[in-house]
Amino acid sequence: MLRSLDIRDVLIIDRLSLTLGPGLNVLTGETGAGKSILLDALGFVLGWRGRAELVRAGADQGEVVAVFDLPAGHLGYAILAEAGIAAEEGEVILRRVNGADGRKTAWINDRRVSGEVLRDLSDTLIELHGQHDDRGLLNPRGHRALLDAFAAVDPGPVRSAWRARTQARGALSEARSALDRAQVEEDFLRHAVAELDKLNPLPGEEATLDARRRLMQGAERIRADIARAHGALSEGAETQMRDALRWLEGASDKAEGRLDAAMAALNRALIELGEATGGVEEALRGLDFNPAELEALEERLFAIRALARKHNILPDDLGFFAEAARGRLAAIDGGAAGLAKLEKAVTEADAAYAREAAALTLARRAAAGRLDAAMAAELAPLKMERAVFATEIATGEAGPEGADAVTFTVATNPGAPAGALNKIASGGELSRFLLALKVCLMGDSPGMTMIFDEIDRGVGGATADAVGRRLKALAERAQVLVVTHSPQVAAKGAHHWQVSKRVEAGTTLSSVATLSAGDRVEEIARMLAGDRVTDAAREAARALLG
Numbered sequence: 001m002l003r004s005l006d007i008r009d010v011l012i013i014d015r016l017s018l019t020l021g022p023g024l025n026v027l028t029g030e031t032g033a034g035k036s037i038l039l040d041a042l043g044f045v046l047g048w049r050g051r052a053e054l055v056r057a058g059a060d061q062g063e064v065v066a067v068f069d070l071p072a073g074h075l076g077y078a079i080l081a082e083a084g085i086a087a088e089e090g091e092v093i094l095r096r097v098n099g100a101d102g103r104k105t106a107w108i109n110d111r112r113v114s115g116e117v118l119r120d121l122s123d124t125l126i127e128l129h130g131q132h133d134d135r136g137l138l139n140p141r142g143h144r145a146l147l148d149a150f151a152a153v154d155p156g157p158v159r160s161a162w163r164a165r166t167q168a169r170g171a172l173s174e175a176r177s178a179l180d181r182a183q184v185e186e187d188f189l190r191h192a193v194a195e196l197d198k199l200n201p202l203p204g205e206e207a208t209l210d211a212r213r214r215l216m217q218g219a220e221r222i223r224a225d226i227a228r229a230h231g232a233l234s235e236g237a238e239t240q241m242r243d244a245l246r247w248l249e250g251a252s253d254k255a256e257g258r259l260d261a262a263m264a265a266l267n268r269a270l271i272e273l274g275e276a277t278g279g280v281e282e283a284l285r286g287l288d289f290n291p292a293e294l295e296a297l298e299e300r301l302f303a304i305r306a307l308a309r310k311h312n313i314l315p316d317d318l319g320f321f322a323e324a325a326r327g328r329l330a331a332i333d334g335g336a337a338g339l340a341k342l343e344k345a346v347t348e349a350d351a352a353y354a355r356e357a358a359a360l361t362l363a364r365r366a367a368a369g370r371l372d373a374a375m376a377a378e379l380a381p382l383k384m385e386r387a388v389f390a391t392e393i394a395t396g397e398a399g400p401e402g403a404d405a406v407t408f409t410v411a412t413n414p415g416a417p418a419g420a421l422n423k424i425a426s427g428g429e430l431s432r433f434l435l436a437l438k439v440c441l442m443g444d445s446p447g448m449t450m451i452f453d454e455i456d457r458g459v460g461g462a463t464a465d466a467v468g469r470r471l472k473a474l475a476e477r478a479q480v481l482v483v484t485h486s487p488q489v490a491a492k493g494a495h496h497w498q499v500s501k502r503v504e505a506g507t508t509l510s511s512v513a514t515l516s517a518g519d520r521v522e523e524i525a526r527m528l529a530g531d532r533v534t535d536a537a538r539e540a541a542r543a544l545l546g
Contacts, residue, residue, distance in 0.1 A: 001479035002126070002449045003091075004067045007041045009059035010098075012501065012510045019514075024475035026493030027483045027512075028523055033499045034510030035483045039128075039453060042066065045096045046126060047106065047118025054098045057507075062098045067091065068125055068449075075124040085111045094118065127450045129434050138421055138434070144364075144406035147391060150441050151367030155401050158360050161353040162400040168349040172342040179339065182332045189325045189332075192311070196322035201304045206315035209301040215287075216294045223287045230280045233273060241270055353398070360402045365393055368406075371440060378436035378470070383463040384429065387412045389437075408437065431455040432467065439470050442477060449479045456486040468492035487527040491544035496520050520545060 007016040012034055027035050044054055045064040055062040070076055070092055080087045085108050096106040096118070106113050108121065148155060182189075245266045252259045308315040331338075368391035375389035388411045396405030411418040412429055421433055435455055456467045468489040474480050475494065484490055496515040501508055515523055521541045522533065529537035 001069050002042075002066060002481070003069050004065075005038070005042060005045075006063075006065040007038075008063040009056040010041050010044070010054045010062040010064060011037050011056060012508050013037060013041070014056060014509055016510070016512055018497065018512055020479070020481065021495045022475075022479055023494035024472050024492060025479070025481045025495045025497070026490045027481070027497050027499055028485070028490050028527060029499030030501075031485075033501045035499045036453075037510060038499065038512070039451065039483065042126070042451075043128075044098065045094050045106075045118075046122035047096070047115040048122065053102065055100050060100055064096055066094045068094070076121055079117070079121050079124065080108065083108075083111075083113060083117045085109055085113070092121075094121075125449060127448060129438060129450065129452050129455055140407050140420065143391075143408050144401060144404060146408075146441055147364055147367055147371065147406050148401075150371055151363055153360060153363045153367070155360060158353070158356045158402050159400045161349070161356040162398075165346075165349040165353045168342070168346045172339070172346050175339060175342050179332065182328050186329070186332055189329050193322060193325050193329060195307060196318060196325070199300075199303055199307065199318075201307070201315065201318045203316050203319060206301065206304050206308075209297055209304070213294070213297055213301060216297070223284060226280055226283055226287070230277065230284060233277045233280060238270070238273055238277070241266060241273065245270070357398065357402045357404075361393070361404050364402075364404055364406065368393055374440040375436055378439055379432070381466040382432040382436060382470075383459075383466070384412075384432055384436075386414055387429070387433075388414075388418070389433070390418055392418075429458075431457055432459065432463070435467055435470055439474060442474060449481060450474065452480065452482040452484075454483055454485065456482075456484055456489050460486065461488075464488035485527065487524045487541065487544060490520075490524055490527060491541070491546070496523070498523050517545075 001022060002020050004020065005016075005018045007013050007018075016038075018038070027038065029035055040054065041064045045066045068076075069090060070087075072089055076092065077087060077089075080092070087109060093109055094106070095108075095110075096104065098104050104115070106115060106118050108117070245263060248259050248263050248266070252263065304315050304318065307318055311318070311321055313321055371391050372389055379385060379387055379389065390409050390411075392407045392409055394405045394407075396403055408421055409418040410421055410424050410429075410433060412424060416424075418424070421430060431454075435452070438450070452471065456464055459467060464486040465488040468486070469492065471480055471482055471489060472492040482489060482493070490496065496519075497512050498515055498519070499510065499512050501510045503509075513519075521538055524541035524544060525533045525537040528540050
C-alpha cells in the first residue's frame with residue numbers, strides 16, 4: 001500500500017507530507033483547492049505521462065517521494081529484480097525530480113532508473129479509476145484479461161498450444177522454402193552429380209597427376225642422360241674396377257699386406273657401384289612410358305581442373321561438393337514425404353490449439369454470465385437497476401490468449417442499443433458502472449492501492465451513499481484513496497484529509513490537513529451546506545458519520 005507521499009515545490013504546493021493508512025482514505029476540499037494536483041504529483045513519481053512542467057514558479061526543481069509497503073510475493077519484486085534493484089522486503093521508495101529546465105530524473109531505493117521502469121512498477125502498485133480511466137477498466141484491450149482474472153482461468157495451456165502451433169507452422173514453411181530452392185537447381189544438381197560420379201576425383205589426385213605429367217614431359221631428356229650414366233657405370237667403371245682388383249689380388253701375396261686396404265676399398269666400391277647401377281636402372285624403368293599414357297593423364301588432369309573452375313572450388317574439394325549435391329538431391333527426392341509429415345504435425349497442432357482455445361472460450365462464456373449477473377446485483381443499489389451490463393465474446397484473431405474478443409458493453413435504458421462503457425454512459429452513470437465493475441472484478445491484489453478520482457461525480461443522496469458503501473467494502477480488501485465532493489462518500493472514510501489553498505505574499509499555495517473527528521463534522525457539514533455551515537448541517541454530518 002501507499003504509506004506516504006512527500007511533495008516539494010510542485011505547482012502550487014511548496015511543502016506537503018501526507019501519511020496514508022489502510023482502508024478507505026478520503027480527500028475532500030473546495031473545487032480548485034489542489035486535489036487533482038496531488039494525483040498529478042503521484043502520477044509524476046510513478047512515471048505516468050501528465051503535465052509537462054510541474055515545478056512551482058520560482059523554484060529550482062520540484063520533487064515527489066512516495067513510499068510503498070509491499071507484502072511478500074508482490075509482483076513488484078520481480079520488476080525490481082529485473083531492473084537490478086535490491087529491495088528489502090516491506091518497503092520501496094520512489095523519488096522523482098523535475099528540474100526547472102524540464103529535465104526529469106528518477107530513483108527507486110536510491111538507484112537511478114528510467115521512466116519506463118517506474119511505469120512498469122506502478123502497474124503493480126496503483127490502479128487509477130475515474131471518468132478518464134483509459135489505463136484500466138475503460139480500455140477494451142484489457143477486458144479479456146479482466147474476464148480471465150474474474151473467471152480464475154489459466155490461459156497457460158492455450159499459450160503452450162499456440163507456441164507448438166507456431167513452431168509447427170514455421171518448420172513447415174521453412175521446409176517448403178528449402179524444397180522450392182532445391183527444386184530450382186534440381187537439373188543442375190543432377191547434371192553435376194553425374195559428371196562428378198563419372199570422373200570420381202580423389203583428394204590429392206590433381207597434385208599427383210600434375211607432378212606425373214611434368215615428369216613425363218621431361219622424361220626423354222632426363223632418360224638420355226641417365227642412360228649414358230648407366231652405360232658408364234655398367235660397362236666402363238665396373239670392368240676397370242674388377243680388372244684392377246684382379247691384378248691386385250695377383251700381386252698381394254708378394255706385397256706383404258701393403259695392398260689389403262686398397263683391395264678392401266675396391267670391394268666396398270664395387271658394392272656401392274652395384275647399388276648405384278641398380279638405382280639408375282630403376283630410374284630408367286620408371287621413365288619408360290607410352291605416349292598415349294601421357295595423353296590420358298593430361299585429359300583427366302584437365303577434366304578435374306575444369307570441374308573445379310566450373311564450381312568455383314579447389315580440385316581437392318570436388319568430392320565434398322559431390323557429397324553435398326547428393327544430399328540436396330536426396331532432400332528433393334524425399335521432400336514430398338518430409339512435407340507430408342510436417343503437414344500432419346501442423347494439422348495436429350492446429351487441432352490441439354483449437355481444443356484448448358474452445359475450452360477457454362467455454363470457460364470465458366460461463367464466467368461472462370456470472371459477471372453479468374454480479375453486475376446486475378451491484379447496479380441495483382446504485383440506482384441503475386434498469387441498466388444492462390453485458391460481456392460480449394466474439395470470435396477474434398487467434399493468438400496466444402485464445403481466439404476471443406471480449407468487450408464490456410452497457411445499455412443504460414431498456415430497448416436502447418448497447419455500446420462501449422465510455423461511449424454510452426453519462427458522467428455519473430460511468431462512475432457507477434466503473435465502481436460496480438471494480439467491485440465485481442476485485443480479486444486478490446496484495447499491496448495494490450486503488451485511487452478513485454471523483455468517481456461519485458453526478459450522483460447524490462441514496463446513490464452517493466451506495467457508492468460510499470461499495471468503496472468502503474473495497475477498502476476492506478485493499479487500500480483505497482478517493483477524491484470526492486460527496487459527503488455521503490466522505491463519511492465512509494477511515495482516514496480523512498482536507499485540501500485547501502491560501503495566498504501568501506501574493507502566491508497561491510495548497511496544503512493538506514489531517515482531520516480529527518470534530519474537524520470531519522465541520523468538513524462534511526460544509527460539503528452538505530456550502531459556504532454557510534448551519535447547526536442542521538452539522539447534525540446531518542454527525543448522522544452520516546454514524
